Amino acid sequence: MSSKTLMRNVIALVFVCMLINLTGHLQADAAPPHKEFVPPKVPPVITLLEQTPLYSTPDDSHKPFAALTPQNVTTVDAEQSWYTKQRGEKVWIQIKTTWAGDLWMHLDYDRIGIVKPIDTNIALLWDSSLYTQPSLSTMTDVVLAPQTVHANAIFESPVSYLTNSYRIETSWLGDMWVVSQPHMLLDMEIVNQEMDLPTETLYMEDYDTSNRMQRPSDAKLIPPQTVFAFEKTQNGIYHVRSQDGNTFWIHPDFAQPAGAVQMKERLNLLKDVRLYLFPTMPFPTFGVLSAQTVDAFERWTDPQNEQWYHIHTWAGDMWVQPDKPL
Template identity: 30%
Template sequence: MWKKALLAASLLLPLTCAPAEAAKVGPLIKVVEPEPMRIPSTIHLLAKTPMYKDVDTAAAPADGLLAPQHDVIVLGGQYDWARGRSWWKIQTWLGERWISPEPWNVDVPPPTKLTLLDLTPLYAARDASLPPSAELTPQEVQVVDAEKQWFYSNDPNEKKWIKIRTTWLGDQWLQLPVGQIGYIKPLDTYAYYGGEPVYSRLPANRYQMNPEDSDLRLENETVHLIGEYVTVYDHFYLTETKAGRGWVANRGAEAIRRTENVAIQSDTPIIPDLTRPNVYTVLQPQTVQSFERLADEETYHVRTPQGEGWIRTAYAEPTDAKPISLTVKLGSERGLNRFPFALFPLDRTLPAGETIRTTAYYWKGDPWEPYWYQVEPADGSGKAWLQLDPRVDRIDLPGEAPAAYAAFQQTQAYTIAAGPDATLRTQGKTVGYLKDGVPYFALEEAAPLFNFELGEADGLGRVEVRHPSGYSFVLQPGQTQAETRWNGHVEETVPLLEKPTIRDGQLILQGDDLGLLLGTSIDWFESRQYLYLFTDQYRIDTGSGTLHTDGNRAHATMLLLDRSVQPYEPNPALAPKLVVRQGSGEASTSNARTVDSGWLPPTWKLALHTASAPQMNASADSLSATVTLGARILWKRDLSAK
């Protein structure tokens, strides 16, 4: 199921740090428990309603059909249930189930009380043309009934009828805008605001709140909340400010007023204004006293000799950073940070091409968080942190001098559908077919997908397929071998699994042979209804290392920084390999040694490839190193021995 999200004709998939959960298909439904006004504890169904066991996937099958009925017990709901279709978690005779009715197919009991905000006329019946029985001043009243679907409207100013109980007139009717059918409940808490408009009068709804009409703004301030106005659609909060009482639309960040001693273990930024975290001074290790803190994180409001401000212990210089010594040539301009967090940039950058040395790395352990590396720039400006980009940066390991450096860039993938007639199609055209479950491809259709072009080789009926990099291969229908070339020079002859054939005027290659020559892989999914035809692309640089000789053998190394295949990514059958040979002699044997790369994000892996080949004579003039993907040549370098 994970690959359904990728059913595009052509994809370029750069490496990301997303966790595997990102590939889940369908909405992850989140509901809240019943609460007065916002989420009713019971609902009435006005139409037949499907129910489901599970809604965590996009295609949950219906588990049954509920008939119209009253008093369905609600276990949880979504706040927007009165505005449009939403999900409810309910209790049934089968246990917990889910339903998703339209709001016009639902009714709910009215609230038991509401707060009148203005002078409100009362009527003996639901008829506004009658003379009012009386007028009520702003107060809390008891509700006994309401018109059907009193909550449902496309306009929060539309009025609905509510029946209330009075002590002197008995039950009476009144009309209120939907957005003002609510009540005020007491609060006694504190909240921090970084820029919140305050209104002297409660608006009908937040969409009519214009910050320009506000009386003041709470800027970097903690205030006392004393009331909460609750409607079906929203919350508003009554606060005590320096200028008096007023209404705000948001709850703010809950603050706890109490004195605490806070031990600072390492350099820590103190931020006067939390809305501007890039303005700060640095506190040295010490113990400070806070007079309030934010409830959901370790953020403390303190007064120190350096001034008053906020400190977040999570944003201190990490004491658990791990040492790592790397030499890195930056492939692009890079910003520097004082601390290993995005909130603390410095006003200087390092240019592309600059070589730096790292001393430590730090990762918070969150799959969505980047890895940070500590450096000491050559300009003497002091320690700083930056992020590396393995796709463009050249990372050298201590004690290693590879002849080649290869780094994964992106995956170029095509989604190909296997039709019931055994055809293989992508981008609206047929590119091949299936025979006994084995894919075959028309070279004229498949090769251009990966930037290859076809032409004649030598007028002898052979076909040459060329890539702009300098790599090409030559083959002939009926021959079980192909010839690879680099910049026009013949490199080697490679065997094919099957003879290329001609079908409907097109040259046909078996899928594995196509992959061998183009450097592509095939990955089936959706019960073999679809396949990916794809290739991983690499940047290959010439390293500082040369060829080493050991007796009668020649050796070279390649450092490969590759993607670690995630569950939601195509899985390649091919990986880059290093080949060493002298002239047309025997090719090297090679092996790959995994290198400890805990200092890299887990979506990367690092290996050191060593190739060894017989040296036929003392001259190194004809020694070369080649990086291949299958039989495809990605890079070649002439080597000198030492």
């Protein structure tokens, strides 16, 4: 074999090795990184809801070493895979004590959590059962009708089905718990005063009715009137009662704008525009109107000095903003 042939073979071999090495790197880079599962830690502090036996070892066949009254305790450790337990099962958790070192308690899985004080009002939207503790096993026969209540504590727990568990105040049973109740509104502001609705306003049977409207015909408008406002959500939606005793929800912005000027004008739309039920209600919109000539019967200037026009459309009377691009 000539020296030139040998050199070509060596170069080819080196090239193949480099190609194999590069392919391996590309495959490694393309593969998603492996994420090692990190098991959740037991909460650092747990509130004992009742007298709880303590053991020197995680074995309740032995006599308890002592017992603790309801209080907050600091955790040290927990049995392996404690987070995989189910409702009705118990978990061994090791806690600190100042008088006997680290001891164990055998706690119901749905009692793992901490009670934290809060000061807020909660609107219960559905019938709600009352509990003596933030645990599903403590349900009573008492059921509250939809109403707004004051909550003075929350139970924070890693147990997912205990989400939305609050201690509320009642006038006849004292403090009770609402447990695992998703149908509620938090941080309600108590209003309890009359409220003037100066223009036609969207009637909402539920607080989120506006989010579920799919077409303009879904909207129900009520005439100008004075209502009594009970409370207000964080999003500015009021729970009100009309003079005939009907209760419903309204938002001051979901209404015809005050100060709109009556007019009768042929309006040339030079570009596509969105259709709005009200100028002050950005969502939902109800389609797009292509460039054309329309009949406008009202004009309103918003706080940003932009012009809105109330027009007749195939979808009913809608508001458009001709100078605003889509």
